[in-house]
Amino acid sequence: MDLAYTEEHKAFREEVRSWLADNVPSEPLKTYDTEEGFQQHREWEAKLNEGRWGMVTWPTELGGRDADLLQWLIFEEEYFKAKAPARVNQNGIFLLGPTLMEYGTEEQKAEILPKMANGTEVWAQGWSEPNAGSDMAAVRAKAELSECGEFYVINGQKTWSTRAVWADQCFGMFRTDPESKRHHGLTFILVPLDLEGITVRPIPQLDGLPGFAEIFFDDVKVPVKRRLGGEGEGWKVAMATAGFERGLMLRSPARFQQTATRLVELYKANQERADRDPSVRDAVLKSYMDAESYCLSTYQTACRLIKGGKIGAESSTNKIFWSELDRQMHATAMSILSARAELEPHAPDAQGVGDWLDGWLFAQSGPIYAGTNEIQRNIIAERMLGMPRA
Amino acid sequence: MDFTFTEDQLLFKESVADFLRNEITPEKIRELWDSETGRSDALWTQLAELGLTGMTVPEEFGGLGMNELDFVLLAQECGYVALPEPLVHNVLVAVPTLIACNNDKLKKQWLPKIADGSAKVSVGLEENFLVEDAHVADLLILQSGDELHAISKDAVSLRYNQSIDLSRKLYAVEWTPSAATCIASGDEGKAQIEAIMNRGALACAAQALGLAQRMIEMSVQYTSERHQFGKPIGSFQAVKHHMSNIAVRLEYAKAPVHRAAYAIANGQSTASLNVSHAKLVSTEAADLAAKNCMQVHGAMGYTWEVDLHIFMKKAWAFNSTWGDVAFHKMRVADYIFADDAPLGAGNTFLA
Numbered sequence: 001m002d003l004a005y006t007e008e009h010k011a012f013r014e015e016v017r018s019w020l021a022d023n024v025p026s027e028p029l030k031t032y033d034t035e036e037g038f039q040q041h042r043e044w045e046a047k048l049n050e051g052r053w054g055m056v057t058w059p060t061e062l063g064g065r066d067a068d069l070l071q072w073l074i075f076e077e078e079y080f081k082a083k084a085p086a087r088v089n090q091n092g093i094f095l096l097g098p099t100l101m102e103y104g105t106e107e108q109k110a111e112i113l114p115k116m117a118n119g120t121e122v123w124a125q126g127w128s129e130p131n132a133g134s135d136m137a138a139v140r141a142k143a144e145l146s147e148c149g150e151f152y153v154i155n156g157q158k159t160w161s162t163r164a165v166w167a168d169q170c171f172g173m174f175r176t177d178p179e180s181k182r183h184h185g186l187t188f189i190l191v192p193l194d195l196e197g198i199t200v201r202p203i204p205q206l207d208g209l210p211g212f213a214e215i216f217f218d219d220v221k222v223p224v225k226r227r228l229g230g231e232g233e234g235w236k237v238a239m240a241t242a243g244f245e246r247g248l249m250l251r252s253p254a255r256f257q258q259t260a261t262r263l264v265e266l267y268k269a270n271q272e273r274a275d276r277d278p279s280v281r282d283a284v285l286k287s288y289m290d291a292e293s294y295c296l297s298t299y300q301t302a303c304r305l306i307k308g309g310k311i312g313a314e315s316s317t318n319k320i321f322w323s324e325l326d327r328q329m330h331a332t333a334m335s336i337l338s339a340r341a342e343l344e345p346h347a348p349d350a351q352g353v354g355d356w357l358d359g360w361l362f363a364q365s366g367p368i369y370a371g372t373n374e375i376q377r378n379i380i381a382e383r384m385l386g387m388p389r390a
Numbered sequence: 391m392d393f394t395f396t397e398d399q400l401l402f403k404e405s406v407a408d409f410l411r412n413e414i415t416p417e418k419i420r421e422l423w424d425s426e427t428g429r430s431d432a433l434w435t436q437l438a439e440l441g442l443t444g445m446t447v448p449e450e451f452g453g454l455g456m457n458e459l460d461f462v463l464l465a466q467e468c469g470y471v472a473l474p475e476p477l478v479h480n481v482l483v484a485v486p487t488l489i490a491c492n493n494d495k496l497k498k499q500w501l502p503k504i505a506d507g508s509a510k511v512s513v514g515l516e517e518n519f520l521v522e523d524a525h526v527a528d529l530l531i532l533q534s535g536d537e538l539h540a541i542s543k544d545a546v547s548l549r550y551n552q553s554i555d556l557s558r559k560l561y562a563v564e565w566t567p568s569a570a571t572c573i574a575s576g577d578e579g580k581a582q583i584e585a586i587m588n589r590g591a592l593a594c595a596a597q598a599l600g601l602a603q604r605m606i607e608m609s610v611q612y613t614s615e616r617h618q619f620g621k622p623i624g625s626f627q628a629v630k631h632h633m634s635n636i637a638v639r640l641e642y643a644k645a646p647v648h649r650a651a652y653a654i655a656n657g658q659s660t661a662s663l664n665v666s667h668a669k670l671v672s673t674e675a676a677d678l679a680a681k682n683c684m685q686v687h688g689a690m691g692y693t694w695e696v697d698l699h700i701f702m703k704k705a706w707a708f709n710s711t712w713g714d715v716a717f718h719k720m721r722v723a724d725y726i727f728a729d730d731a732p733l734g735a736g737n738t739f740l741a
C-alpha cells in the first residue's frame with residue numbers, strides 16, 4: 001500500500017488544473033435545462049474536447065488520454081474544485097461511449113463517437129416507460145424488423161428521459177420479439193430524435209424546468225445498423241451500460257467532497273444561529289466524514305481494478321451511499337439557512353442562499369433515479385449477502 | 391498510489407482467519423467465560439507459535455518486524471471471531487508503545503518475551519480509566535497526566551469490574567507513580583499518549599469491522615432457515631433491508647480503517663484525524679449491525695443461548711472505549727472547523 005500520488009499523477013493534476021484555470025468560463029453558464037443553457041453547455045463540451053479533456057479515460061485516437069481510473073479521479077477533483085460546468089453529455093460520454101467501444105461495430109464507433117465527444121450530438125437515455133420503472137424488464141415499446149430487413153419500426157413510449165428535450169439522440173431498449181417475456185427478446189437501439197414519427201413532450205421537474213421528457217414513437221423507422229449488439233441481447237448490453245465503473249463515473253467523490261466543504265463553510269459563517277440546534281453541527285461532521293469515506297472507498301476500488309481485480313456485488317452499495325449523503329448535506333444546509341432556505345436565489349433578500357436550494361431539489365431525486373434505493377437494497381440483500389429471493 | 395493490500399498480506403490473513411475460525415468458536419468463548427482468568431495460556435502459546443504475538447516486534451528482538459498495516463486485516467479477523475485473548479492490544483498497542491519509548495532496557499526485557507508468548511503487557515490511559523487484561527499482564531504501562539510509567543505487576547493492586555461482555559476483563563489499577571517508573575513525560579509523554587490512543591482506537595475500529603461482518607453472516611443464515619408464513623423470513627423485504635442497511639455502512643467503513651492503519655504505520659501527521667474518522671464510522675456500522683441483527687432474530691436474539699450477543703456486546707463496548715464518540719467527534723471537529731483546514735477534493739491523502 002502506498003497512499004502518495006506519483007510524480008506522474010502530480011504532473012497530470014497540474015496540467016488539468018492549469019487548463020481549467022485558463023478555460024473555465026468566469027460567469028457560470030445558464031442551466032442546461034433551458035434552451036440557451038443547453039447550447040452553452042454544448043459549446044463547453046466542444047472546448048473540453050479540443051483540449052482533449054472531454055473524457056480522459058477514452059483512447060487517444062478518440063480524443064481521450066488513455067487515462068486510468070486514478071487519473072480520472074484526479075481530473076474530477078480538479079474539475080469540481082474549478083467549478084467547471086456540469087456535463088450535458090454525460091449519458092453519452094460516460095455511459096454509452098464505453099458501451100459502444102465494447103459492443104459497437106467499427107462503423108458505429110467511427111460514426112457516433114467523434115460527434116459525441118465534441119458535443120455535436122448530445123445523448124438521452126430511454127429505459128423507463130409508463131409501466132416499466134423499477135421493473136425495467138417490463139419494457140413494452142416495440143421495434144419490429146421491416147419486411148425488407150433494413151430497419152426497425154418502433155412504436156411505443158419512453159419517459160423520464162433526461163435532457164431529451166434538446167438532445168439529438170437517444171439510446172434504449174426495445175422489444176424486438178413480441179412473444180418474449182421479461183428481459184428476453186429486448187434489443188438495444190440508438191435512435192436519432194429528429195426522425196419522423198417521434199414526438200418529444202417536455203416534463204417540468206421540481207424546479208419547473210423541463211429537465212426530462214416523454215418520447216412517443218409512432219412508426220419510427222430506424223436503420224438496422226443502429227442496433228448495438230445482437231438482436232435480443234439488449235438486456236446484456238444495458239447491464240454493461242449500467243455497470244459499476246460507469247456508475248462511478250456518473251458520481252465521482254469529488255462532487256460530494258466539494259459539497260461537504262461548502263457545508264463546513266456555510267456552518268462556520270452562520271455558527272451562532274446554527275448551534276441553537278445541536279444536531280446541525282453533528283450533521284456537518286457526519287457529512288464531512290461520509291464524503292471522505294466515499295472518496296477513500298472509491299480510491300480503494302479503483303486501485304483494485306487497476307491491478308486487475310474484479311468488481312463484485314458490493315458495488316451496489318455505492319448508489320445508496322452517495323444519494324443519502326447528498327440528501328443529508330443539503331438538508332443540513334437548509335437547516336442552517338433557516339428562514340431564508342425557502343427563497344429562490346434571485347429573490348431580493350436571499351443573501352447566501354446560492355445554489356443550495358437547487359441542490360436540495362436535485363438531491364430529492366438521487367434516491368430514485370439510476371435504480372431506486374429500495375431496488376438497490378433488494379439487490380444487496382440477494383446478490384451480495386445471499387438472502388433468499390422473495 | 392496503491393490502496394490495496396499485497397498478495398502476502400492477503401494470504402497471511404487467510405491462513406490466520408482459518409486458524410481463528412477453527413479455534414475460537416462460540417463454544418470456546420463460553421468455556422472461557424467460566425474459567426478463572428477468562429484467558430487461555432494454551433491458546434496464547436498457539437498464537438505465539440504462529441508468530442502473531444510478535445508480529446510488530448522488531449526482528450532483532452525475535453519478532454516478525456511487521457507494522458500496523460500488516461496487522462489490520464488480522465485485527466478484523468480477531469473481531470470476526472470475538473477473540474478474547476489480548477492479541478490485538480499487544481500487537482497494536484503494547485509493542486509499538488514499548489518500541490516508541492526511549493528505553494533500551496525495557497525493550498530488551500519485554501519485547502522478546504512478548505514475541506515468544508511468555509509475557510503480556512497492558513497499556514492503560516486515563517481516558518479509559520480501566521485497564522484491559524491487567525490481571526494477566528506482566529508489565530503495565532500507565533498514564534499519569536502527561537507522563538507514562540512502566541509498572542511491574544507486583545507493584546499494583548487490581549479491582550475487577552465486570553463488563554456486559556464477559557470476554558472483556560477490565561480492572562481499576564491502584565499504583566503510585568515515581569521518578570523511577572516514569573518512561574516518558576512532557577511533550578514526549580503527550581505525543582506518546584496520543585499515539586497510544588490512536589492505536590487503541592484503531593484496534594477497536596478494525597475489530598468492529600469484523601464484528602459487523604460476523605453479525606450479518608449469522609443473521610443471513612438464521613433468516614434463511616427460520617420460516618414464518620410458509621417462507622424463510624429472510625425473503626421478506628423488511629428483513630432484507632435491515633441487512634442491506636448494515637452492508638452499506640460497513641462497506642464504506644473499511645477504507646477509512648485501512649487509511650488509518652496506513653497513517654499510523656507511516657507516521658503521518660493526519661493519523662489522529664484518520665483514526666477518529668475510522669473509529670466513528672466502523673463502530674457505527676457495528677452498532678447498527680447489533681441493532682438490526684437483534685431485530686431479525688426475534689426473541690431468539692434476546693436470549694443468552696443464541697450466540698449473537700457475544701458479538702453484539704463487544705460492539706457496544708467498542709462504542710465508548712478507547713475514546714468515546716464525543717472524544718473522536720471532537721478531534722474531527724477540531725480539524726475540520728479550524729481556520730485553515732485543507733478540506734475537500736484532492737486533500738484526502740495529505741499526510
Ligand SMILES: Cc1cc2nc3c(=O)[nH]c(=O)nc-3n(C[C@H](O)[C@H](O)[C@H](O)COP(=O)(O)OP(=O)(O)OC[C@H]3O[C@@H](n4cnc5c(N)ncnc54)[C@H](O)[C@@H]3O)c2cc1C
Pocket residue numbers: 124125126127128129132133134135159160161162163212365368369370371372373374375378
Ligand atoms: C431526475 C430523474 C432522472 C431520470 N432520468 C431518466 C432517464 O434519463 N432515462 C430513463 O429511462 N429513466 C430516467 N429516470 C427514471 C428512473 O429510472 C425511474 O424513476 C426509476 O427507475 C423508478 O421508476 P418509477 O419512477 O416508475 O417508480 P416505481 O417503480 O413506480 O417505484 C415507486 C416506489 O416503489 C418502490 N418499489 C418499486 N418496486 C419495488 C420493489 N420490487 N421493492 C421495493 N420497492 C419497490 C420504489 O423503490 C419507489 O420507492 C429518471 C428519474 C428521475 C427522478
